[in-house]
Amino acid sequence: MIDSALKLIGSGLENLATYLAAHILLCLLPAFLIAGAMSALIPKKAITKFLGRDRPKYISYPASALAGFLLAICSCTVIPLFAGIYKKGAGLGPAITFLFVAPAINILALSYTGQVLGSDFAIARLTLSIVFGISIGMIMATIFKQQDLLRDQNSDTLFKGEASMSWPVITFFILLISLLIVGTTPVSILKQTYFQLELPFTSAYLFQDFLNQLIPFDPAKGEEGITVQGACLIGILVLIGLAAWKGIQPIFEGINKWTWVAVSLLGATLLFASLGIMPHSEGVTLLINGKFIGVTCITFALGWMLKKKFTEDQTRDFLWESWRFVKQIFPLLIIGVFTVGAVRTLINPQWIQSLAGENTISGNLVGVIFGVFMYFPTLVEVPIAQMFLDLGMHRGPLLAYLISDPELSLQSILITASIIGKKKAWVYVGLIAFFSIISGLLYGAWINGMSLGILISCLIAILCVLSLLLTRFKA
Amino acid sequence: MNTVNSEPTLDIKILGPGCANCELLNKLVKKAIESSSIHAHITKLTDPSKLLDYDMISTPGLVINNKAVTSGRIPSLTEITKFLQEATS
Numbered sequence: 001m002i003d004s005a006l007k008l009i010g011s012g013l014e015n016l017a018t019y020l021a022a023h024i025l026l027c028l029l030p031a032f033l034i035a036g037a038m039s040a041l042i043p044k045k046a047i048t049k050f051l052g053r054d055r056p057k058y059i060s061y062p063a064s065a066l067a068g069f070l071l072a073i074c075s076c077t078v079i080p081l082f083a084g085i086y087k088k089g090a091g092l093g094p095a096i097t098f099l100f101v102a103p104a105i106n107i108l109a110l111s112y113t114g115q116v117l118g119s120d121f122a123i124a125r126l127t128l129s130i131v132f133g134i135s136i137g138m139i140m141a142t143i144f145k146q147q148d149l150l151r152d153q154n155s156d157t158l159f160k161g162e163a164s165m166s167w168p169v170i171t172f173f174i175l176l177i178s179l180l181i182v183g184t185t186p187v188s189i190l191k192q193t194y195f196q197l198e199l200p201f202t203s204a205y206l207f208q209d210f211l212n213q214l215i216p217f218d219p220a221k222g223e224e225g226i227t228v229q230g231a232c233l234i235g236i237l238v239l240i241g242l243a244a245w246k247g248i249q250p251i252f253e254g255i256n257k258w259t260w261v262a263v264s265l266l267g268a269t270l271l272f273a274s275l276g277i278m279p280h281s282e283g284v285t286l287l288i289n290g291k292f293i294g295v296t297c298i299t300f301a302l303g304w305m306l307k308k309k310f311t312e313d314q315t316r317d318f319l320w321e322s323w324r325f326v327k328q329i330f331p332l333l334i335i336g337v338f339t340v341g342a343v344r345t346l347i348n349p350q351w352i353q354s355l356a357g358e359n360t361i362s363g364n365l366v367g368v369i370f371g372v373f374m375y376f377p378t379l380v381e382v383p384i385a386q387m388f389l390d391l392g393m394h395r396g397p398l399l400a401y402l403i404s405d406p407e408l409s410l411q412s413i414l415i416t417a418s419i420i421g422k423k424k425a426w427v428y429v430g431l432i433a434f435f436s437i438i439s440g441l442l443y444g445a446w447i448n449g450m451s452l453g454i455l456i457s458c459l460i461a462i463l464c465v466l467s468l469l470l471t472r473f474k475a
Numbered sequence: 476m477n478t479v480n481s482e483p484t485l486d487i488k489i490l491g492p493g494c495a496n497c498e499l500l501n502k503l504v505k506k507a508i509e510s511s512s513i514h515a516h517i518t519k520l521t522d523p524s525k526l527l528d529y530d531m532i533s534t535p536g537l538v539i540n541n542k543a544v545t546s547g548r549i550p551s552l553t554e555i556t557k558f559l560q561e562a563t564s
Binding site: 040044048071077079080081083084085087088252253254313316317320324327328419 | 492495496499503506523524526527530531532533534547548549551552
């Protein structure tokens, strides 16, 4: 009994160690910073000006998808903006597109998916979410055309106005995105070691030995264990948390010296995570690779811009929004990752393989149903998906699950129903389930070796049949 | 609400569905009111459709005397104090 409990905890800790390893931090930290910058530095009017009711469809639908990607990182922005587009802006169709795209492809989920499950998976999640988001929006607009005309026809000042982004902000975004790319892309120019440093710290080797005993691992099973570097990174993360609590939590009362302590520690974490560190019996070898050089340059440029090029308001809003996302998402992610690691030992791989081991309609349906009935906090869906993948789930049904999970939870269905009415909400839910299954089937077929040309023709054929059915429905 | 005082009472509304940023705005406004000794009545509106009445599409929203002041961002303590002073003068 105690033995099996210990085994669960051990498995949970091991999963946590894997997820806090250097390469995951180099993906997650920049992603949190990008999310914070999007939320704080993009003037909302720069995008919402394309969502007024007199905009033609070929502008309002793509703009809705873009708004879902850029503006709606937090669910508290999604609902007001959705209600605004529906009642006072471009109408039901674009509003639905926005509602669909927003949770599916936020920057955090997308970069995390790419890092953990592979970039082809992230690209499939991105493109299929946009294509189907626009399709579902247009279908809803066609089905409920009559009702849409009766909407409130009053003032349309909400989606007017001009705004654009300043050059420092644009440069800052480019730097942040390059940080994410340099930190996570495994190309030889970045992986190659240019020179080495030997440090005579023999204690690092003993520490590694101790860590290996604490969390046993098996490289043959793809388990990474925990390295000295990983353990130090966890330590610095805790320090960042403490400094942020004193320097960023009360930031609206003024920037203080703890603010800059937190920012410097964050920079140090990025540099340390990109370094190659090899403890051995005589000391530690530091590998200065391309990744480290790139990350160092970008980190210093970002710090300089934050301190010298931004107004105090911009610096404050950016730091606050990034910190808010970390505070809101990171604790849940840690609990989620630990739980997934523990639960994994209890699931028999055969169950998963018999339910969704093949790319069939029923397999994809299983993925969608699991996504609808389970509700996981943002990002936790990714370690869960990886667990299913390890247990033998086919990548097709896995994508069906990943697309439907953030879209459909009981809570979001109820909020949607309160704004657009029950009937429309259930049609919307049905469409999401249908398109998630189609996404899974298409991606699964691609994994099984079907050519991209045939798949795109299939996709176009499905959309054509749907639009034919819709014109019948209207008449 | 001290009506005996000659200063008018400000009517402040904070709009948002109870997310972290709306709570923070509420806290900052209270702090600004205390430090500038202004009389004010704060109402929290959590219904998303109320937001549209003030032509706002993002939270948190700050409304002083029925005039939308900011939306979609948190103003700093000094900024809020300035809004309050402008509204009372």
